[in-house]
Amino acid sequence: MSSPRPGREPGPAELGVVLAAMADATRRQLLAALASAGSATATELAGGLPVTRQAVAKHLAVLKRAGLVTSERHGRDVRFAVQTGGLTKIAGWLEQLVAEWDTRLAAIKQIAEARD
């Protein structure tokens, strides 16, 4: 009887950047603010949070590296917006792990129900 190997694609090393970006409360607030505003500059985002514009810029850089936001220059402003790719990757990875457990549980059932 074959059994599924542990989920590796994409493994935690790749998703780690995304999950770590999401593990910070300020960054989650920034993402939520961007999601409801559609797009915003670092200055606009800092206006709604108890952190400096510089801190917001750093958080946005982390989010951008994780593929959770995009940036686009409009004249002198850089406007940020939410990108769903990173979130979709997390969801896809967890769904793969669920599928592996389904396969293992089916194998356990088959073995346990066999009267050997």
Next chain:
Amino acid sequence: MAQDWIEREVLIDASRERVWAVLTEAGHVARWFGNTAELDLRPGGKAAFGWTEDGVFQAVVERVDAPSVFSYRWAREAGSEPGTGTSTLVEFTLTEVPAGTLLRVVETGFASLAVSAADQATAAEENTQGWTDELAELKQYAERPAP
């Protein structure tokens, strides 16, 4: 789905003792979880699950309450120790039901695992708490058409 744990269950037409044996005896385990298995069935006991192509994954047994609860922490990378931030916790719960045994598996710890993988030691415990709910909400938000 956007959460950092997995929960699945299956109804098995066999006694709880029989299912417990399949879960905890190495000879059985090697048939449904990898290709080879070693298992020292006591809290703190070591276990190793091997996949021919992917190597051996080490684990440490956490809970052994025969025949109802069995859990272990296993490393996410082959050949590494199952430490904090590099492992997930797998817990099996066996419940007697009229039709046999209800087997539930819960695997937790993916968020803290990944945080560690990215070397984000500063991510405080309280920050990782609850991020998964927010993630789900955020995904909904983000996937709305732009206003």
